[in-house]
Amino acid sequence: MSPPEPQVTEVAAPGAALAGAIRQLVATSPDARISPPISERGLLHLRSGPPFRHFVLQQDAQLIGYAQLDEDTDHVGVELVAGGSRPDEVAVEMLAAVDLATRPAPLRMWAHGSNSVAHVAARRIGLIPVRALLQMRRTLAGLPAAVPPPAGVVIRPFVPGQDDEKWLAVNARAFADHPEQGRWTQADLADRLTSDWFAADGFLLAERAGELVGFHWTKVHSDAVRPVGEVYVLGVDPRAQKIRLGRTLLLAGLRHLRQRGLDTVLLYTDQSNVAAVRLYTDLGFEVFATDTQYARPAETLSTETRAAAIADRPAIHARQPLSQGIAAQFT
Numbered sequence: 014m015s016p017p018e019p020q021v022t023e024v025a026a027p028g029a030a031l032a033g034a035i036r037q038l039v040a041t042s043p044d045a046r047i048s049p050p051i052s053e054r055g056l057l058h059l060r061s062g063p064p065f066r067h068f069v070l071q072q073d074a075q076l077i078g079y080a081q082l083d084e085d086t087d088h089v090g091v092e093l094v095a096g097g098s099r100p101d102e103v104a105v106e107m108l109a110a111v112d113l114a115t116r117p118a119p120l121r122m123w124a125h126g127s128n129s130v131a132h133v134a135a136r137r138i139g140l141i142p143v144r145a146l147l148q149m150r151r152t153l154a155g156l157p158a159a160v161p162p163p164a165g166v167v168i169r170p171f172v173p174g175q176d177d178e179k180w181l182a183v184n185a186r187a188f189a190d191h192p193e194q195g196r197w198t199q200a201d202l203a204d205r206l207t208s209d210w211f212a213a214d215g216f217l218l219a220e221r222a223g224e225l226v227g228f229h230w231t232k233v234h235s236d237a238v239r240p241v242g243e244v245y246v247l248g249v250d251p252r253a254q255k256i257r258l259g260r261t262l263l264l265a266g267l268r269h270l271r272q273r274g275l276d277t278v279l280l281y282t283d284q285s286n287v288a289a290v291r292l293y294t295d296l297g298f299e300v301f302a303t304d305t306q307y308a309r310p311a312e313t314l315s316t317e318t319r320a321a322a323i324a325d326r327p328a329i330h331a332r333q334p335l336s337q338g339i340a341a342q343f344t
């Protein structure tokens with residue numbers, strides 16, 4: 014008798030051992046060399062209960078697939094990582110289960126890196142790309158000369174406990190149109206300030222007449238084979254934009270990373286963020302990879318068209334052949 018086909022199962026809140034196995038799956042995924050399959054936010058919530066949900070697939074007591082759902086007010090966010098000998102099939106199986114478990118809520122799935130198995134899975138079950146996040150990189154050699162701050166602006170490091178509230182306010186104003194970054198709360202900030210990578214001297218604030226007007230928070234990924242720096246968050250209060258403060262802060266942070274001995278820096282930005290993409294391109298950043306957000310096709314239509322499409326449409330993924338692909342490994 015052949016062993017039962019492994020099923021994707023939901024775990025209410027993963028324990029420490031499962032969270033460790035998920036981190037291991039992420040770290041050893043071939044896709045992680047380009048872009049980690051689960052974002053920083055996802056990794057911070059591996060053990061969280063609602064609004065987070067966790068789906069796993071195990072083979073011979075070994076974790077080979079994990080999908081994390083974040084049930085937001087207007088959609089369900091999804092990220093997944095897949096391993097085993099057929100990661101593409103595992104990814105499809107995970108996503109098919111998530112697709113079924115989340116209907117009829119709108120779904121938004123991030124596939125990180127340009128060629129990860131998450132892209133394969135998204136296309137196989139009929140999702141379509143709706144948003145692109147560029148990963149841009151540059152070497153830290155040959156940086157342009159430092160730019161003096163605009164008149165009346167001073168730059169100093171962030172002081173935890175003292176600057177939290179005003180930073181959250183400026184972050185919300187600068188990223189008012191950004192679906193994730195603009196909604197950071199004190200808890201989101203505290204998660205990062207207590208992370209082992211946090212370094213206050215890499216978190217630069219710009220003040221004008223005692224008011225916070227901009228910031229550049231840098232990060233060092235020392236877990237990478239070769240440590241790499243990141244422009245973690247760069248923002249200028251709309252009241253102080255277009256006076257070259259963004260350029261000043263960006264360069265100051267890059268010089269800090271260079272002084273820390275790093276030779277490469279990366280950043281993520283929405284492809285549609287014209288100001289940011291222009292600033293980064295001007296300062297020598299080039300596109301290294303593209304993360305893509307996918308949705309069900311009908312979810313990109315107007316409410317009326319969508320209702321009609323849902324009523325008319327057959328199921329959008331062919332579960333049968335995909336399950337057979339997975340099952341073949343276990344029989």
Ligand SMILES: CC(C)(COP(=O)(O)OP(=O)(O)OC[C@H]1O[C@@H](n2cnc3c(N)ncnc32)[C@H](O)[C@@H]1OP(=O)(O)O)[C@@H](O)C(=O)NCCC(=O)NCCS
Pocket residue numbers: 187188247248249250253254255256257258259260261281282283286287288289291292295
């Ligand atoms: C992106 C951002 C940091 C730029 O800061 P800024 O202080 O306004 O930019 P600067 O005045 O230093 O301009 C630097 C360059 O950015 C580009 N730029 C800035 N604003 C722009 C705009 N509205 N449209 C097009 N290009 C723009 C230009 O290339 C400009 O160079 P120039 O002055 O020679 O034209 C700022 O717009 C911001 O905080 N945006 C919201 C948050 C955000 O998107 N952060 C980046 C996320 S990855």
